[in-house]
């Protein structure tokens with residue numbers, strides 16, 4: 001499998017969230033510490049935030065950790081992070097929504 005690339009910051013909780021998800025899901029990825037020079041090189045249409053995920057197949061760049069996590073759910077079936085019980089899944093989304101911003 002080709003590798004994802006995750007651009008993020010060591011002190012960025014959203015970056016660490018995505019890093020933890022990729023580790024847990026055992027998806028191959030490269031961690032790239034963001035710097036002003038790297039930030040200037042990578043262009044995308046999303047909000048100017050980290051983390052930024054580069055997809056392996058087309059190099060496209062995507063932001064926003066919760067949609068990124070759900071994108072990974074669509075793309076990979078093993079080691080899902082979504083609870084199987086629908087009630088717990090609802091609570092998980094509720095907590096996620098509350099804590100995200």
Ligand SMILES: N[C@@H](CCC(=O)N[C@@H](CS)C(=O)NCC(=O)O)C(=O)O
Nearest residue numbers: 012013014048049050051064065066
């Ligand atoms: N909703 C976004 C929030 C991302 C966010 O606010 N990231 C912060 C760092 S933790 C950021 O990039 N701030 C602007 C900056 O560092 O230039 C997500 O979940 O990824």
